[in-house]
Amino acid sequence: MEDLRRLFIGKGRQQLPLPLKPEMANYYVFCRVEAKRGKVTVNPKLPITKATLTKQLRDFGEIAGFPWAVFTHRFRYGGGTIMNASGLVSDAKQNLIMKHRDSRVFLNHYLPRRVDVDMQALMRGLEPNSELMRAVTRMGRWMDPRRPRELTDEQKASVEDEPELIKAIEKRDRLALELQSQPRKNEVQLARLKRLKKAVTNTRQRLLYALRSRVRRDFDDEQAVIDIEQQLAGTAIADNETKERLKNEDQMPPELVTLNEKLMTWPTSDSIEAEWRRRNEAVEAVRVYCDVLEGGPPRGRRPLAVNYVKEDVVMEDAPVTTATALSERDRSFRAAEEHIRTASEPLCCFQCYADPGQADSRRLKHYPYHRNLVRHFRDWHLDERRCNFCGDQAGDFLQEMHWKAHVLNAHRLLKCR
Known part of the structure; x- marks a missing residue:
């Protein structure tokens, strides 16, 4: 790069070509990566496959927090929309850039159906707020890295109670019991048992995929309610259920839960006295936690949650003993x-x-x-x-x-x- 910055275009010329080495001409920037027998090999002379690129883009979209799948054509949608709204490109040049036959292709497939025009300002004769309208209509407004990518163990277990899956399992088990009682196995029945096993697997995977899609789709409304309640309460740990989950699942001592509760706050009042009170509570929580002995950092993989013994049910009228x-x-x-x-x-x-x-x-x-x-x-x-x-x-x-x-x-x- 230092040598490149020292180059300049000579007098009387308007360009200085930078030719690539002939042996580098057939190397791909996005090359193919293959794993064989546990060994990863990079083949720079072969391009990345379309299936691999599609899967990686989908994973990148989920990591970024988009509620829908990201694919290569979405970049053409966004670029075409910006180019069309800029007013700097004619229809003929736009068709040439987008490789369209005529403008009807863009109108039918690329032009967004969500209108981003500030109609209130336009009807009232005011200057439209184009930046605001673009912000509320762009795809990035739905990005939330907290959007779940995988189902929890409880959600996966709930699929086992679905009537469709239970029925498929019963059919598989019924035929398996019949084959166990027979001294000689029939090839036709064995093939049917194999199909039933595959049907159970496919049904379970389909139900899990549907549940995952539903959880990701309902995340915005459910998380919005949680965020609003936390902001009104002034702390990110607003309810007792969250505190108990931090103590049991994340193995946080009560002093650390209190410390996080006092530090992860935001203003709920405009008064200076309320801000001083919020600051003093956080300082006091830090002072109390200074005496807590934490121990060394965890080593290796993350420890599993401790399975605490469930408490027995205590009747209201029964005397409270030491055990209960x-x-x-x-x-x-x-x-x-x-x-x-x-x-x-x-x-x-x-x-x-x-x-x-x-x-x-x-x-x-x-x-x-x-x-x-x-x-x-x-x-x-x-x-x-x-x-x-x-x-x-x-x-x-x-x-x-x-x-x-x-x-x-x-x-x-x-x-x-």
Whole structure:
């Protein structure tokens, strides 16, 4: 680029061509990328396929937050509309640029059906606000990066209750049971069972796609109500349901939820006193949170949400006991402590559990197998030489052999030696 900036057009000439190297003439800017046997290869001499480009544009549109699919022809729609409204291009030149036979093609397929003329100002003899009308009629006004791209687990599970899918599953299972009772399988029935299995898969995918489209379509109205309620309340965490979700699903301690609630606010009054009050509450929330021990940053993939034990139903007239008064978090910690004390091959790490600086997801994590817990202990806690679970009763273990013996005898971590 530095050499290019030093070039100039010589005297008496009006251009200086910059020819490409012959060996670079057949290289594509948007080239084909293929994955074979887990290895990604880039082939610059082949163009990107139309299917790949279409899928990438659709994904880019969803990431940007458009409610509809983005495809290549949308760029022609926008460019043609701007060129037609500029008044700088004649109809003949427009047809040449757009490669149209005549102007009827643009009128029938490209001219927007949404009128962007400020009719009120026009009828009243005022100067039309063209910038405002263009802003309220352009496609970008629907962009919202918060628009969901994937269904949640609850939404996916709701599809299983659809009558159409239930009926298809029943037909498949009925034929499968009939074939199991037959000693010799019929090829015709096997082919029919294969078609029924494919029908179940197609039905499920079609219902999931319809539900995803409906969720994306209804997002604007539902999210608008949420945004309005939050702005009127003056905070992004306005209801108790949001607070409980942050505590349970995102594993936020109550102090952090309060901190976010006080910091993520906006003015609801024009008075200076209200602004000072909002500032003082945020400062106080920061001061209170300074004493909270967070622990180190999370490592690896994002931890899964902790499955808290559901509370039993308490009758209104029944006396409130200690067991019923416990929160879901306290009951989960009690269950984890009981598991650590009594399990022959525990799946929960006693060191992480007894460390208050760790997140709840880390303290209550259950490993799928005992050997996974042993591997975790070797990598993370073998050099600590102090038992967080036993506290002062165990003391410090100066020798590694004593620390391993304690882990084996007191906490039943096998194969730690």
